[in-house]
Amino acid sequence: MISVPDTIEKICLNLLKDIADVSKNNNSIKFFRKDFTTMTMWLLIVSANLKGQKISIEDIARAVAPISKISKPSLRLILENAKHKGYIKLSNNLDDHRSLNVEPEEITIKEFKFWIKKFLKENDNIKLD
Numbered sequence: 530m531i532s533v534p535d536t537i538e539k540i541c542l543n544l545l546k547d548i549a550d551v552s553k554n555n556n557s558i559k560f561f562r563k564d565f566t567t568m569t570m571w572l573l574i575v576s577a578n579l580k581g582q583k584i585s586i587e588d589i590a591r592a593v594a595p596i597s598k599i600s601k602p603s604l605r606l607i608l609e610n611a612k613h614k615g616y617i618k619l620s621n622n623l624d625d626h627r628s629l630n631v632e633p634e635e636i637t638i639k640e641f642k643f644w645i646k647k648f649l650k651e652n653d654n655i656k657l658d
Contacts, residue, residue: 557616
């Protein structure tokens with residue numbers, strides 16, 4: 530059985546390796562993991578998509594508001610940059626024409642699934658008692 534200090538050290542090393550691996554690439558993972566706010570936005574967008582749900586810019590702003598002081602114009606700028614890089618697409622919300630829905634592009638979902646599988650595989654034998 531692995532001791533807790535050894536387990537914690539392995540988790541920390543895996544997290545540090547993950548940060549180093551992500552920082553080497555120029556992809557959606559690196560773009561969305563650059564800070565806490567964009568990472569939260571990324572997880573909201575990917576989660577909604579994988580559940581087959583729509584998420585609007587307003588939904589993201591409301592979800593991020595309790596944990597970040599980002600302004601709505603700054604949030605929209607991040608989303609516009611992600612769109613420009615080909616990581617997301619913005620489409621008109623059929624229920625509210627003033628609002629835009631946010632959907633990840635296929636490359637974002639592909640990179641997310643690859644990253645999460647790799648990360649889980651590296652940590653699958655870690656047990657905390």
